[in-house]
Every structure is written in C-alpha cells, then in structure tokens.
Amino acid sequence: xxxxNASFTTLRLAYDGALATITLNRxxxxxxxxxxxxxxxxxxxxxxxxxxxxxxxxxxxxxxxCSGMDLDNLRAIxxxxxxxxxxxxxxxxxxxxxxxxxxKVTIAAVNGPAIAGGCGLATLCDxxxxxxxxxxxxxxxxxxxxxxxxxxxxxRQIGEKQALDLLLTGRIIDADEALRMGLANExxxxxxxxxxxxxxxxxxxxxxxxxxxxxxRLLRRYSSxxxxxxxxxxxxxxxxxxxxxxxxxxxxxxxEKRKPQWSGKG
Numbered sequence: 001x002x003x004x005n006a007s008f009t010t011l012r013l014a015y016d017g018a019l020a021t022i023t024l025n026r027x028x029x030x031x032x033x034x035x036x037x038x039x040x041x042x043x044x045x046x047x048x049x050x051x052x053x054x055x056x057x058x059x060x061x062x063x064x065x066c067s068g069m070d071l072d073n074l075r076a077i078x079x080x081x082x083x084x085x086x087x088x089x090x091x092x093x094x095x096x097x098x099x100x101x102x103x104k105v106t107i108a109a110v111n112g113p114a115i116a117g118g119c120g121l122a123t124l125c126d127x128x129x130x131x132x133x134x135x136x137x138x139x140x141x142x143x144x145x146x147x148x149x150x151x152x153x154x155x156r157q158i159g160e161k162q163a164l165d166l167l168l169t170g171r172i173i174d175a176d177e178a179l180r181m182g183l184a185n186e187x188x189x190x191x192x193x194x195x196x197x198x199x200x201x202x203x204x205x206x207x208x209x210x211x212x213x214x215x216x217r218l219l220r221r222y223s224s225x226x227x228x229x230x231x232x233x234x235x236x237x238x239x240x241x242x243x244x245x246x247x248x249x250x251x252x253x254x255x256e257k258r259k260p261q262w263s264g265k266g
Contacts, residue, residue, distance in 0.1 A: 006047055010037040012061075013044045019201050020053035027062025032070040033117045035088075038095050045098055054209050055201040056102070058125055059109040059194065065134065066118025074143075075255060078248050082239065089238035092117070093149045093231050100124045100153060101220050105204055105212055109197040110134040111190070115172065120150040123157065123183045126216070127200065130175040130184040131193045137172035144250025144260070146241045148234040152227060158182045 001021070004013035012023040022044055024031035031037075048056055060066055080088070099106065099121065108125035113135040122128055122136065130136075138147040138154075147154075147167050154163045158181050166173070166181075178184040188196045204212065241247055245265045253260035 004044070004047060006043070008040050008044065010034065010040050011044060013047065015051070015053055018052065018054040018205055019057065019198065020048050020051065020055070021057045021059065022048075024058075024060040024066055027060075027064075029070060030064035030067035030113070031060040031062065031118070032067050033121075034070040034073050035091075037070075038091055042095055042098060045102060049103060054104055054212070055204055056104055056106045056125075057109055057194075057197045057201060058099075058106060058121065059197070060111050062112070064112040064118075065108075065110045065114040066121055067113055068116030068118050068139070071255065074251055077242055078251055080242070082243065085239040085242045086235065089149070089235040092238070093235050096120055096124055096149055096153065097227070097231065103213055103216060105201075105216070107197050107200060109193050110136075110175075110184070111193055113172075116140055116147070117150070119183075120153070124150075124153055128178075128184045128186075129193060129197055129200070130178055130187050131190045132175055132187055133190050134175045134178070134184075135172050136175075136178045136183055137170065138167050139170045139172065141168065141170045142250070143254045144241070144244065144246035144248075144262070146237055148238040148241075149231065152230040152234050156223060 001014045001016040004015070006013065010024070010026055012025050014021050024037070026032060026037065106125040108122045108128045110122045110128060110130045112131065112133055114122035115135070115137050116139050119136050119138055138150065140147040151163065151167060162181050175184060175187045179187055245263045249260050249262065
C-alpha cells in the first residue's frame with residue numbers, strides 16, 4: 001500500500017491498486033474534527049476523485065473512529081462572529097455533502113466511538129461496517145448545540161421517529177442498535193474489521209465501475225433538490241445556535257466538567 005504524495009497532518013491517505021484508505025490520524029485527540037481536519041478531508045476527497053481508485057475505506061487510528069468536534073475549536077466557536085459562524089457551518093455542510101455524494105463507493109470501517117460530527121462521517125458513507133466496540137450518537141443537545149446539518153441526511157436514513165429519538169435525547173447507542181436502526185450495515189469483530197472492509201471492497205471491485213458510478217449518481221439525484229433547500233436551512237440554524245446563551249453555557253459547562261445551568265434564552 002502506497003501513501004499519497006500529498007502532505008497531510010491530520011489523516012493518512014494510502015492507495016492499494018483500485019482501493020484507497022483514509023485514516024483519521026489524531027489518536028491522541030480521539031480523531032476529533034478540527035478545522036484543519038475538515039480542510040484536509042476535503043482535499044483528500046478531491047485527490048481521490050481524480051485518482052484511479054474506485055473504492056474508499058474511511059477509518060480511524062487508535063481506539064476511536066471520530067469523537068466529534070475538537071475541544072479547542074469548540075472553545076473558539078463562542079468567540080466567533082456571525083459571519084465566521086456562517087462560513088464554518090457552510091464548510092461543515094460542504095464536507096458532509098461531498099462525502100455523501102462522492103462519486104466512488106465509500107465504506108466506513110467504524111473502529112470505535114463515532115460521536116456527533118464523527119457519527120455523520122461514519123454513516124454518510126455508502127456502507128458502514130461497525131466494530132462490535134463501536135458507539136454512535138448525536139450528543140449536540142447536551143451542550144446547547146444543534147445537529148442541524150446531519151439531520152437532513154439522518155431523516156432519509158432512519159426516518160423521523162428514530163431521528164427524533166437520537167437527536168433529542170443525545171443518547172449514545174451501541175453497534176447492535178445502530179444495525180437495527182439502519183445506521184450500520186454489518187457488525188464485525190474488532191480484530192477483523194479492516195480485513196472485512198477490504199473483502200467487501202474486493203467484492204465491489206468485481207462489479208462494473210461504470211455501473212457503480214451510475215447507480216450512485218442516480219440515487220443521489222433523487223434527493224438533490226430537497227437537499228439544496230434543507231442544507232441551506234441547516235447552515236442558518238447551525239450558525240444561529242452558536243450565539244445563544246444556552247450554547248455558551250453548554251460549552252463552558254462541558255469544558256469545566258460541571259452540570260449546565262440552562263436559561264433557554266437566545
């Protein structure tokens with residue numbers, strides 16, 4: 001397996017013939033989403049789109065797949081302007097939609113917790129393999145935030161009732177429940193996860209590349225117009241919640257490891 005010639009600091013991109021693997025590589029931060037990681041993921045996906053690779057495996061290094069927003073970035077959000085918040089939200093939406101609509105087949109090999117935005121990355125891939133040790137959840141409401149952008153995709157994946165359950169409670173579910181809900185396609189023994197992901201990729205590579213591309217393009221086209229409208233609403237909602245009292249209190253209490261005192265005010 002050969003590494004990409006491009007320079008990345010938050011991830012690794014490697015090629016093995018028609019198979020490419022992106023490994024989120026911030027194990028000391030549980031592969032948390034930083035502004036740099038977002039930019040590098042977009043750059044890696046752009047490189048992959050122009051490469052001969054036909055299948056992408058996305059996984060994480062260490063014990064976590066992706067733990068959500070980086071704490072330093074989370075702390076910085078409370079001091080950003082409305083324009084900066086709007087730009088940040090649009091960039092996150094761009095990442096999620098780029099992954100969702102990526103023209104080549106994507107497989108998430110979820111090796112551990114996939115929380116908040118990390119859950120989005122894990123479940124927006126075409127196929128999601130979950131280690132038996134994986135956890136999933138959208139915990140944004142616990143810190144006065146809103147899972148706005150991911151909600152547009154989640155509704156399509158698991159339906160309104162189950163989406164409301166996850167998004168309003170902020171609870172974390174295990175791999176078995178993720179499988180039952182439809183967030184995961186298969187549960188794999190931890191030691192066999194990457195082997196199974198490569199086996200699945202090998203099976204997919206036996207199919208017509210043109211057919212795979214055309215099938216994905218068709219399925220994504222069904223919801224494209226609705227997504228354009230809904231993601232616009234989600235970006236605005238994501239930016240607005242960041243300037244509320246509850247968000248500031250939620251972030252402060254989370255970082256200070258104390259119980260939040262909600263005001264319910266904007």
